[in-house]
Amino acid sequence: MAVNFDIESVLTKLTVADKVKLLSGLGWWNTEPIPRAGVPSIKLSDGPNGIRGSYFFNGTPSSCFPCSTGLGSSFDVELARRVGEALGDEARAKGVHVLLAPTVNTQRSPLGGRGFESFAEDPHLNGTIAAAYINGLQSKGISATIKHFVANDQEYQRFSISSEVSERALREIYLKPFQIAIKNANPWAVMSAYNRVNGLHVSEDKRLLDDVLRKEWGFKGMIMSDWIGVYSTAESIKAGLDLEMPGPSVMRGRALERALAAEKVFVRDLDVRVRKVLGLVKKGIESGVPFDVGEGFVDTPEQRQILREAARDAIVLLKNDKKLLPLSNQYKKIAVIGPNAAIAMTSGGGSARLLSTYATSPLEGIQAAAKEIGAEVTYTIGATTHKYLHLLNPYIHLSSGGPGALMEFWNDMPSKDFMSTTPDLPAPLSDPTWTTTTKSTDCFLMDNIDEKVNYVCWIKYSTKFVPNEDGDWEFSLNVAGRANLFFDNKLLIDLSTNPEQGDSFFGIGTVDLRAVAPALKAGQDYNLEIRLENAEFAERGSPFKSWGGIRIGGFRKIEPEVELKHAVEIASDADVVVLVVGLNHDLESEGFDRPHMDLPGLTDTLVSEIFKANPNTIVVNQTGTPVTMPWISEASTLVQAFFGGNELGNALADILFGKVNPSGKLPLTFPQRLEDSPAYPSYGDKGQEHGKILYNEGIFVGYRSYEIRKLAPLFPFGFGLSYTTFKYSDLKTSSISEEGKFSVTFTITNTGHINGREIAQVYISDTQASLPRPVKELKAFTKVTLAPGEGKSVTLDLDKEALGFYDDRAAQWIAEKGTFTVHVAASSSDLRLEGSIELRKTLTWIGL
Known part of the structure; x- marks a missing residue:
């Protein structure tokens, strides 16, 4: 295939029928080819945490990386870039030109079926990690498709629901991660959402697709629909939707030919859309990824290493009151109990699900690590929690x-x-x-x-x-x-x-x-x-x-009371218990929202009974999003593992046995109860009003809501412990330039006895604004590696975006002159340093 693919030259060779053909897909995973004009069929694939390839049925195995909330918990831009690169290598092995990822929809509620697919509740963290992931992927020549644009935040009535959201909240919370990623990574494709925004389906919303995305932000790439997410013909063409997926076409094809005959659209309208499709085809040709080849996979020592690193960094230590962790060789009898222990829960369900090349369960990882220290491991399930019985x-x-x-x-x-x-x-x-x-x-x-x-x-x-x-x-x-x-x-x-x-x-x-x-x-x-x-x-x-x-x-078949008794017996006889509980891809998945925040079945009863049997119990919770923990006051040791991909079990063992010091921090606030979550009760089937979901919380999403309401969460955004300790000192802030640029400098010192990595977070407060603003907002972060006793000076550069908010009456961004507070923090609730900066002149802007 020739690399010198000239779009305008190709366009002159296309008939009207060719142009109509190019605006919808060929089957599920390909674009239509026009061989006569030298236009090949490029191949697309799911998903956020791996490359499935062309097939749901009898598909080719793939590397499964941690779910996005796990990768978000790393707060590690470099790691996200490396994961993107590894996904790019896997895409090449499968002949894939376009990856349908990443997802950056904001988690309004813990119940969201696809909440695990996005990186964070905070738009800055969400967009920044997404940008790094995109840069890594596209450095390998594979197109990223950032999705689902926009406000696609629940699964209930996902094809028809209208997200009723104020312009300010839309701009500051829901569009913002897309804006950040487009500014810092230039994804080559965007996927429109299924839903309506304020009454109009996004796939035919000219204001969002053309006025905001293309004109304000300068997006140059292609816009495709979500699968079966086109509901009109002329309207979607004129709004700016380039490609209907999948094929064969439903809303284009012959319907588009009829719209042309009726002059609802014109050939010039098609040309605009076709140019964008050809632009993505050109990227596919230039990538060097072969066309129409068999599918392979990547399973090398290097790939396994990045899988393990990513899985380690997706783990967050939430409690370690008794210093049970890291496990030492004093524990000779280790009981492993729980429904998530013996089976590797690699990912959430739906389009994120794939056939892993291999997978290590927590039990397998713990058994291998225990053998190294001469410890004996016993196991029982304790309680069954599956929605569907395990595959055979x-x-x-x-x-x-x-x-x-x-x-x-x-x-x-x-x-x-x-x-x-x-x-x-x-x-x-x-x-x-x-x-x-x-x-x-x-x-x-x-x-x-x-x-x-x-x-x-x-x-x-x-x-x-x-x-x-x-x-x-x-x-x-x-x-x-x-x-x-x-x-x-x-x-x-x-x-x-x-x-x-x-x-x-x-x-x-x-x-x-x-x-x-x-x-x-x-x-x-x-x-x-x-x-x-x-x-x-x-x-x-x-x-x-x-x-x-x-x-x-x-x-x-297990009798619940008999199995629970058996688990208590095993726990009582052990030196230490690792209790692995949580959800799985049958319970967190595309296609439906969770009905509640609770752990399933008898899980909570199991946890409480094991605590009574053995106080030396480490709870590992493996979920993609928050759950309630009614036993939290009894728990001395708690680990949040997320869905960790292929290397989940080995990575968990690395953390539990101290081979690696945990460094993750929560990208989501864990509420104490569902009623405390910002979207409650306006969410899901019980929150809809005649096909509408009212975003009543406005800009106060995630930690912004808990802070403005002075409501203590179970665990705050940005929180995570380490096996060592860190001291923050020497805060310095520069003056703000005419363009709104400034820097924040501080020192972090490892005051413990082992190597560690600390995630430092910078929040900005504006108490003098003319409109209500959050108590503080995350605007920068960094991850610092430190040896015992080592201190490093860190400088983070910020700009007017860190100071501004959206003025919906003036339809522009504004940073009002005045004094702002700078917080350097270990989490959203653990503020270590405080300073101030002054903006001497109000700044306004539109777009990027």
Whole structure:
């Protein structure tokens, strides 16, 4: 492919039909090619914490990095850049030209289903980490797509909800992280949001897409829709939306041809949009990433090292009152307990989910580290908390002996009793149209299916199940379609008789049904088969074109009280307990918001009972966003782990055993209860008013809200402990220049006995403003590495953006003359130094 791709020259070769074609996608992950004009098809891929590649079904493994709130907790710009570079390498291995990331939507509420996908509740931290991530990614020639522009902050009614937000809050809180990233990193693409803002869908909002993004901020790149996020033809074209995704087109294509005939749009309008699409194509060509190649992955020592570093820095030490941490060789018997201990919860759900190249669980990481100090590790789950039973992937194999299952597809019903619910399996079947194998019991058949298979089809999934424990086993099934599950040739679960709709498969699947297979023997083969037909699913008009879906889970049936008692016994016999609790990708995911802030099931009961059994208990909470902790006063030791990607288990062990000193700090305020959160009660299904969500908190989001209300959180924004201590001193501030530039200088000293890294935060207060302002706002931060006894002088440069606010009446930014307070802090609630600066002349500006 020639690198000298001239956009204007190519444009002259395109017919009107070509131009129409270029403004919508080719399938799920590609743009349309025009070979005659030398326009290739560039490839796009999810997501924020990894490169999935082209396939949901039987996809290529990928490196999974920590979720964005984990990366945000690092406060480490250099680390974010290196993660972006590593993602760029992975994209090249998969032939991907455009990554659909990063996400910078502000977390209004702890309940947000995709809250874990954004870096922080604070726009400065959110935008700054995003900019570094983008710079790293694009240095490898891979386009970043910053998303979802804008105010896409909940999953409830996400295609239609209207975010009713004041202009000032929109500018200062929700647009600001996009603005910072565009100013400091120049992403090559922006993704528009599903939702409306103040009544108008963003994908057809000219003021946001053209007036603000392009004209005010000078954005030069391409704007694409979120997937199925275009709801108009002429309006979206004229508003500035360049590319409708995915294909085949719904709102463009023939609809656009008709709009041209009616002169609702003109060819000149298409030319403006096509130039932007060609601009991204040009970036793809210049990247050197090959076209139409097979997908690979990166698994090198260097990649594993950055995965481990990122996972370490995604961990925040919240309590260490008894100095249990770091664990020393005095602890010879370590009990590991909890629902998140034995399975690696690498990421949240939805578009962030991918097939990891490998994954270490907390239990595996702790076992390896304990072996080095000669300690014994015992384990039990303690309580089950899964929304869906765990996948059966480790326990299935083909009849031929290899891992996985056989999937057979028919375009016509293979026998008249194929969907029979009689006890015995039906009669022999006709030859299938196509067969394949899979290693997973979670199959969303969105893609990677042979083209000869019709969308309306019949599917058989068959495998051998081998339990690893004796006892009764509980199985679960949810599908996109109608299905029956047969176990050992007997009907176990019926989802073919009027199945109730649920929220599986992005809300298009059935409810999850469970049934018990009694008295199974460990190591014995059992036949497991699912028969599915998807005609009703296809006819229902799913927004996702697919062949259906199957998800099978299973777990040895546990009596909650018996297991809880067993966990208490193990804890009582240990020198120290590591209790790993939290959420998972079934509970925090795209597609739905959390119904509450509580940990699931009997988790809180488990925590309290383990505290009674052994006061030397370390709680590790693994969630992407805040949860309630009713037992917090009993906990002496608490670690927040987030979703840590491939290296979660090793990284956690590094922190617990003191190989690495924790340095993360919270990018989100943890409230004591949901009612304390700024968005309460105007959030989600219970907060909507006739399809509107009122952003009543205005600019007072996150810590800004807690401070203005003088409301103590459970843990404040920017908070995190270390195994050493730090002293702040010698604050100096420069005078403010005519352009509004100034600097803040101070010294940080490690006053402890081990190496450590400290995140210093600079907040600015404006108590003389003509409009209400937050008590203080984060405007700069740095991460400093210090040896014991070492001190370093740090200088941070700031500008008028650190002083200003948005005056919605004047429609401009303003920094009013007067005195401002400068706080240097270890967290938003731990202010170490204070100074003042004076702005002698009011400054106003528009745009960047």
